[in-house]
Amino acid sequence: MLAKVWSLGLYGIEGFIVSVEVDVSGGLPNVFIVGLPEAEVKESRERVVAAIKNSGFDFPLKRVTINLGPAEVKKTGTHFDLPIAIGLLAATGQIDKSAEAKLKNTAFVGELGLDGSIRNIRGLLPMLMALKQNKIKNAVVPNSNGKEAGILQMSSFKASSIREVVDFLENKVELSQCEYEEENADLVSPSVDFLEVRGQKLAKRALEIAAAGAHNVLLIGPPGTGKSMLAKRFTTILDNMSFDETLEVTKIYSVCGKLKENTLIKKRPFRDPHHTASAIALTGGGSNPKPGEVSLSHNGVLFLDELPEFPKSNLEVLRQPLENFEITVSRAKNTVCFPAKFTLIAAMNPCPCGYLSHPDRDCTCTPVQVRRYRSKISGPLLDRIDLSIELSPVKYEEWQSTSPDGESSQKIRERIAVARKIQRERFAGSTTTANAFMTSKEFRTYCKLPEGGGEIMETAMKKFGLSARSLDKILKVARTIADIENCPDIKREHLMEVIQYRSIDRGMVYE
C-alpha cells in the first residue's frame, strides 16, 4: 500500500513543500528512510515506531520505505516525525478512507514523543510561509507552536497527539485553529532608559543620529566610560518595526529555535556576541547553514564590545553584510543567503592599556603599541563606520547629581520616529529604509552640498585628512541630522557637526 502526505522542509530561512511517501510491502520487517535525511530525520524511525504503538495503533511487521521528496534536497529537523507517522497509518489502512480529502490538502509538521504526543519544533514560521503560495491550504502544527502559526492568519490547526490528528482527519473531532494574538506588550523593556546615563551628551547625540538614520557607530573610550551602558540603551530609542520587518526577524529566530514565547518578535533585536565568537558564529554556517549573529541582529543592533579583541579575520567577514545587508554562506553542498541588515555599534579602548585619553591616569602604551592596536581594525571596516566618537570618564559632579540631566528614551524616540517617517516618505517605492542604506543614485539625489559646503569639505579633506569615502559618509549623516531637525536641505552646520564625529579618520597625533 502506498500513501502520500504533505510536510514542509527548511532551507536556510526559506521553507519548501516536502512530500512524504510511505510504501508498505512484503519482505523482511524493516524501515528505510530515503531522500537525503540527516541524522535527526533518520532517528525519527525509532520515535515513530514507539509513538504509533503507544498511541494504540499497530506498527506493520513489513518492509516500509519512506521517501522524502524532492529527494535531492537535504532534510533536516525533527518535524518529519508527524507526517511519517500519519503516512504510515494511512498506508496500513489505519486511517479511514473518508480522511483522503483532508490528507490531500493538509501539511503536517511536528516532533513526536514516544507516547505519541506532539512536541514543539523550530522554524515553523518560514515553513508555513511556503504554504501561503501553494494549493495546500491547511496545516497541522504542534499545540505549543500555535501562537507562532497564528501570526500568518492562515488555516492551521494545533494538535497535541497523534490520536487527536487521526480523529481530526476522520472528522471525529474538530481541532482548534491557531489564532493571531495581538499583544500589546511593552515594547521597551522598562529596565533600562537613556535617562540613567549621566553626562555623555556627545555620545547621546551621536547615538540619536545613528538611530535616526541607521548609521554604524564606533565608541572609543577608557574602561568605565559607559560604552556598553550606552549601547544597551540604544534599542530603547529605535522606532518600532513594521509588520514585514517583524516577520523577517521572527522567521530568523524561529529557524534558530530562539523564539521563546513562540510569538512575533516586535522589539528590535540586540545582539552582543563575545569577542571569542568564531567567524561562523558571526556569519552563520554549518553543513546545514543556520543564521549567525549578523542575521540574528537583522533589523536591529549588533554590538561588538572590545572590537580590537575580535580576531581580525572574524571582523573582516562583517564587510559583506555591512555593504550588501545580507550574508551568503556557501558550503560544498549548498549556498544560502541570510538577511543581515543591522546597525553596528562597536566599542573599543583608545589603546591596549585603556587609559590613553584618560584625564587622570597615565597610559603605559608606546605609540607603536597604540598603532598596532588600532590597526587591528582594517581600513575597509572603518570605512563602513559612519560615526566615531571619543568618550571620557564621567566626572564625580556628573555622577553624584541626582537630578537626571538627560532626556528619557521615550522623548528621544519620538524625535527619531519623525526623522524615520521623513525617510520612509523619501524612499517610498524603494527598498531603502533609512539614510544609511541609500543607493548611490539616491545619494546623489538627496544629499546635495549646501552653499559653502564645498569649502567645509575641502578643509575636512586637506586639513583633517579625511578620505573621499568619508566625505560621502559625512553627507549621509548630515542628511540624517537635517531630517531630525526637519530641514528639507542639508545645512553647513550639519556638515560641521558631523566632521566632529569622525575622530577615527583624523588619525592620532603622537608627540
Next chain:
Amino acid sequence: MNKAVTENEKLARIKINAFSYMRSDWCGRLINVFGSAENVLKATTQDISQNGAVSIETAEKFLSETSKFDARAELDKVSNAGGSILTAEDENYPESLKDIPHPPIILYVKGTLKPERVRVAMVGTRRPSRYGIKTATLLSRDLALCKITVVSGMARGIDSVAHKAVIDLKEITWAVLGTGLGKCYPAENKKLASEIIDNGGALITEIPFERGPMAFHFPRRNRIIAGLSYLTVVVEGPIKSGALITAKQALEQGKEVLAVPGPIDSPTSEGPNSLIRDGAGIVTSALDIVYHIPLQYKPQVSTQELENRDKQNTDVSVGKNLSEDEKAVFNCIGQQCLNLDEISCKLDWSVPKVSAVLFELEANSILTCNTGKYEKKI
C-alpha cells in the same frame, strides 16, 4: 692635523670602532700609542694587552673580531644607504666634537653637516607632559627662526617634538642616534628621519650600521649631542633620565646648561628644577637661549622680533578676529585640554552648536584636536 687618512687607516678605524665603539676613550688611546689604527691591528695579543690594560682573552677577542669584521662591506652599506663615514681628519667632521674628551674615532653621517651654524641641544624625557611638549615646540621653533640648528636624539617625547617643530619650518635639525644608520628607533620615527634629511639636516651616530638600540648606546650618544652643541637645554625629565646625563656631560665638556623650570610637584620637571637649583641658567623663552650665544654667531632674527612673536602668541591677539561664539569656546578652553562634552557642559550649549564652532576654530588653526580633546594650537 688635518691631513686626510689613508684608505687602509680608515678601514682599520671602522674595524676597531665596530668592536669598541662603546669605549672610544680606550681605542683612542690605543691608536695614539701605536701611532695608527693600522698598527693596532698588526700588533700582537701581548702588545694590546699590555698597552690597552686589558686581559689576554679580551685582546684575543679584539684581534679576532676586528679581523673578521668586513669594513669595506660596511662602507658599501653606508654609501648605498646614502650616508658616509667620517674620520676626525675629514673636513666635514664637526670641529666642536674634536674638543670633547674621547671624541668618536669615526662618525656615521647621513645628510649634510655643512654649513657650520651654531647648534643648541634640546633634550628631555620620553614621556613628556603637555607642558613639556608645548615648551619644546615653542623653543625649537624660535631657535629655528634664528637659524640655530637644534640637536637632539630623535627619541620619543621631547626629542621628537623638538625635531618636528623645526621640520615644520623646513629648517635644519641634527639627530644623534642611539642605533646604527641602518636601523630606525623608535620605529615610528622613520618618516621624521627622512624629513630631517630632506630639510638639510643630518643623522649622526658612531654606532655600526646595523646595530639596533642597546641600553649602553644612549649615554654614549648623549656625549655626542652635548659635544656637537654650544649649549644644552633641558626641557623636562626626572632626576634619573637621559636628559640629565646629557646635561652632566655638557658640564663635563665645559659647556653651558640651561633648564626650563616647571611646577615643583611635577615629576617630569624634577630634573630641570634641580639643575636650576644647582646653578643652571633658566629658560623662559627662546630669548634666554639666544642671550647665551656669543656675538660671532649672532642670530639672524633680531631679539626685538622674537619679543614681538612672544606677544603675538598671547590669547588677546588670537582672540581678536573671532566671532562671539568662537570667543566663548576659545576662552572656555583656555589653557586646558577639554573634550566636546566638557565644553558643552561648561557653556551649557547643545552638542551641535559646540561642534559647529569647534569646526570653525579648528579649520582656522586656532585649536587642535587629539583623541577627541581640544586644546589651543601651539
